[in-house]
Amino acid sequence: VLIAVGRDACTTSIGLDTIGVKINEKNGKVPVNDEEQTNVPYVYAVGDILDGKLELTPVAIQAGKLLARRLYGGSSIKCDYINVPTTVFTPLEYGSCGLAEERAIEEYGKQNLEVYHSLFWPLEWTIPGRDNNTCYAKIICSKHDNNRVIGFHVLGPNAGEVTQGFAAAIKCGLTKELLDETIGIHPTCAEVFTTMDITKSSGQDISQRGC
Numbered sequence: 001v002l003i004a005v006g007r008d009a010c011t012t013s014i015g016l017d018t019i020g021v022k023i024n025e026k027n028g029k030v031p032v033n034d035e036e037q038t039n040v041p042y043v044y045a046v047g048d049i050l051d052g053k054l055e056l057t058p059v060a061i062q063a064g065k066l067l068a069r070r071l072y073g074g075s076s077i078k079c080d081y082i083n084v085p086t087t088v089f090t091p092l093e094y095g096s097c098g099l100a101e102e103r104a105i106e107e108y109g110k111q112n113l114e115v116y117h118s119l120f121w122p123l124e125w126t127i128p129g130r131d132n133n134t135c136y137a138k139i140i141c142s143k144h145d146n147n148r149v150i151g152f153h154v155l156g157p158n159a160g161e162v163t164q165g166f167a168a169a170i171k172c173g174l175t176k177e178l179l180d181e182t183i184g185i186h187p188t189c190a191e192v193f194t195t196m197d198i199t200k201s202s203g204q205d206i207s208q209r210g211c
Contacts, residue, residue, distance in 0.1 A: 009049050019043065024051045034078055036067050044071075053081055085167035087160035092134070095163030097170050099151040104140045108150070114141045115200040116176065120208050122157050123187040133207050137192045138200075139176070147176040154189075162190045 009028035016023060016030075022039045023030050029051035036044045046067055047060035062079055069075035085097040104113055117138040125132065140151030149170055154162050166174070176196075184191030198204045 007048055007055055011049065027051070035070065036063060036079070054084055054086070056084065056086060059084055080171070083167065083170050085163045087163060089160065092155060093157065093159035095152075095154045095159035097152040097163055097167045098149065099140060100153075101138070101140055101151060104151050108142060112143050114143055114147060114176070115139070116141065116196040116198065117200055117206055118192055118196050118198060118208065119206050120156065120189065120192045122189050124157075135189065137196070139179070139193065139196065141176050149174045149176065149179070152193075154193075156189045158189065165190070166193065 009023075009030075011023050011028045011030065020040055021030065021043050030038055030045045030049050031051045032038055032045055036046050036050070038045055044067060046063040048055040053059070059079070059081070066075070066077055066079050069077065083098050085095065087096075088094040099107065101115060115138060117136065119133040120135045120137060121130070121132040122135065135156035136154070137156070138151075138153040139149050140153075141147040142150050152163065152166055152170060156162075169178075179193055179196070182194045184194035198206050
């Protein structure tokens with residue numbers, strides 16, 4: 001990483017203290033409940049200013065839309081801050097949706113999870129002879145919820161495109177069984193999620209020998 005640009009919450013001089021809105025003194029961000037409501041009932045906050053939420057523009061847009069609909073349109077739909085697809089646009093992209101494995105263990109307990117993973121390599125890498133086990137795919141499933149996918153992770157070309165597609169399925173309650181029943185498009189990178197059969201707990205080798 002050559003440079004990482006952070007975002008500061010400039011909340012100390014806009015009068016929040018005058019109306020009693022609490023802020024996190026360490027970072028200036030605003031704590032809210034699951035409806036973006038601050039400790040002052042008539043004051044709401046959305047976007048990067050929220051304490052403990054993702055600093056992503058699409059998240060802020062979605063949260064703002066849903067808040068407006070709840071306040072003025074009779075809706076009750078809240079923003080889902082967990083199943084948010086996101087990508088790191090490095091030369092080898094990383095995409096994720098849902099919980100990281102560490103966070104899933106904290107929330108569900110390791111014994112209640114099944115983690116499937118696999119190395120893979122794109123077909124277009126075979127001709128130039130690039131390292132054929134550099135890309136990685138992983139899903140985290142909740143054992144006691146029909147093996148529902150609660151975490152999705154992929155490291156490989158076009159990870160953002162792959163993750164965006166699977167994010168909709170995760171919102172719909174995607175399970176490991178549904179993935180197994182899905183016919184893959186061969187030879188795509190995303191196909192690996194339809195053929196996973198090695199669990200992390202098994203300790204088996206996840207190296208691949210062909211596309």
